[in-house]
Amino acid sequence: MAGGDLETAAGVSAPLLPPPASSLADEPAAPPADRLGVGYLVFFTLGAGFLLPWNAFITAVDYFAFLYPGAPVDRVFSVAYMLSCLLPLLLIVLCFPKSSSPARINTGLALFTLALLVVPAMDAAYVKGRPGMYGAFDITVAATVLCGAADALVQGGVIGFAGELPERYMQAVVAGTAASRCGVLVSAMRVFTKALYPQDAHGLRQSANLYFIVGIVVMIMCIVCYNVAGKLPVVMYYKNIKKRAQKADVGGGMTGPAWRSTLWSIVGTVKWYGIGIIFIYAITLSIFPGFITEDVHSEALKDWYPILLISAYNVFDLIGKALPAVYFLPNANIAVAGSFARLLFYPLFYGCLHGPSFFRTEIPVTILTCLLGLTNGYLTCILMTLAPKAVPIHHSETAGIVIVLFLVVGLVVGSFVSWFWVI
Template structure:
C-alpha cells in the first residue's frame, strides 16, 4: 500500500484531462447499445407488432449481462487469461456487431417477404450478444476504474448517466428529420443505428488510446502488481458488510426495470402523441436519471439506512403506474404519466449514486473495490428480477 501511495504522489499530470474524458466516453459507450435498442421502440414495434419487444429485449439483455458478470467474479475479476484491454476491445466489437445486426437483418429480411419469426429470433439473438458484451465491458471497466483514483470512477458513472440522454436526442433527431411513413421510420432507424455504431467505434479507438497516455501507463504498473480481488471467503465477508446497500440497490432496479422500459413503452398509449409517446417517456426518464445522478455532486445523503428506506418507498410506483393504466380517466392522460416517469428516473439516479458512493466507504479501504463490484453484481440481480417482473403487467 505504501508503494501505491508513493506511486500516486509521483503520478504524471493528466494533460487536458484526456484520461478523464476517455473514461467518460467509455462509460457512455458501455450503455449506448442498450439505450439504442430500447429507444428504437417505434421501429421494432413496426417490424414486430405482435411481439412484446421491449419486455423480451430486457430479459434477454439483462440476464446475459449478469451471467457474464458473475462468471468473471467467480473466476477471479483480475483474470490473467484475458487482459483488460483485450476484454474491452472484444466487448466493443461485440457491441458494434449487435447494434448493426438490426438494420442488416432489415435490409436482407424485408418485412412481409419471409418468415417474421425467424428475423425476430435473429434480432433477439443480437440482443443476447449485446448483453454478453455489456457484462464483459461493464465488469472490466468498473473493476479497472476501482483501482484508479476516484475521479476516473466518477467519470465512468457520469458517462453512463449521459448515454441515455445522448441516444434519446439522437433518436428524436433522426425520427423528426424524415417523413412519418413506414419507409421514413425504417430509414431514420437505420441511420440512428449507424450513428450509434460510429460512437461505439470511437470508444473502441479511445480504449486503445488510453494505454498510450503516460498517466495510464503509470497506473497500470501499479495495477498489475495487485493480487486478485476475489476469493469465495472474501466475497462472502464483504457481502455481509454491505448487505443493506446491496439489498437496496437490488430493490431500486427491480422496481425500475419492471416499469421501464417495457411497461412505459408497450402498455401506455397516447392518441395525441402516438408513436412519439414512448420515445418521449423514455427521454424524460433518461433526463431525470441523469439529473438524479448529478445531484449527488451538490448534496450527498450520508445515511445508508435512510436511503434504504427511500428504496422501499419506491414500491409506491406500482399502484401509481397501475392507476395510470386502469384508473380514473384523468390519471390516464399524458401529464400524470410524464410526472411519474420523471420521478421514477430522478429517484433511480439519485439513490443509485448515493448507494454506489456510500457502500464502498462503509468498509475498510482494502475492501472498497470489491464492495463496489459486489454492488454492481447486486444491481444486476435487480435488473434481471425487474425485467422478469415486467411481464406481470400483461396479466
C-alpha cells in the first residue's frame, strides 16, 4: 500500500527533495525551551480558532431549523463551506506560493470575524426571530461561504506554520481543532443554553446569538495570539533554520517550472498521508453531523438526542487528538490502513437505521458515534503531524498546505456523500 512511498519520504531510499535543513553545520545545538508552555497554548488557541466559526453555524442548528423549516440546513452549510474552502487553497498552492503567510492568516481571521457578525446583525435588524424568511437563509449560506474562504487562508497557513516546528506544536493545533469542534466549548454551550433557555423562538434566538458572539471574541484572541507567535524564541529559532535552508537549496526556486517541479515532489512525498486524510474526513463528514442530527431519533431523549450525540463525538474527537501526546504512533502505514478500516462505519451506521431493533436503539448509536470521534481525532493528529516532517523544513509549510488541501477534498466528498442518507 503506502510502504514504498512513505519509506522514501522518511529517507530510507533516495530523497525526492534536498536534505533537511537540520543537517546544516551552523545550526545551534538545541532550540529554546517553551517556557510555561506559552507556545503550545498559542498554537492550541489558533487551532481552536480556525474551526470555531464553522462550528458556530452548525451548533445553532436548532435555531436555523426553526427559522427555515424544511431546509436541510446542515447539509447545505457543509457543501457551501467546503467548496468555498477548496478553491482558495488550490489558488494558494498553484498560483501564489510566495504570498505572505502573515497577510493570509490575518486577512482570514478578519473575514471570520465579519462572517460571524452577519447572523446576529441580520437577526437584530431583519429576521427578528421570525420563521420563513428564506432570503435571510441565502445570506446565511453566503456567510458560510465567506467562512470557507477564510478557513482556506487561516487553516492552510496555521498548519503550514506548525509544520515547520517540532511535533508538539502540530499536536497542539490539531487538539485545538477538537476543542473548537466544539467538544469542550460550543457543544458545552449548546447543552448549557438548551437547559437554561426555553426552547421557544426567544430562547433559540438567544442561544444562537451567544454562539456567534463567543466566536467573535475568540477570533480577536486568535489575531492577538498569531501576531505574538512569530515573536516567540522557539518560533524564531526554526525560522532562522528555514532561512538558512532556503539559501542552501540550490535550484529550489519558488517560481515557474522550478516551483512546479518542487511542488509535485512534495505532493508525491506526502500523497499517502493525504489519501489517508481524505478517507478519514470523507467518512466522518458523510456521517457527522447530518446523519447524527437528522436521521436517528430517540423517543426517550427527544430533541436532546442529537445534542448529546454531537457532544459525545466532539469529546472523543478531542480525546483522540490529545492521545498522541501520550502515545504517538510513528508508523504511517498503520495510520493510513486505519483510515481505510473506518469504512466499516458505513454498514454499522446503516444498521442503526435499518438493522435489528436493538441496533436502532440509543446505546449502539452512541458507542459508534464515540468511536467515530476517537478514530477521527487520533488518526488525523498522527497523519497531520508526520506529513510536514517528511520533507525538508523549508518545504514544511507547503507540505502542510497540501495536506490541508487533501483534508478539504475529503470534507467536500463527505459533504456530498452525506446526502445519500436522505435517499
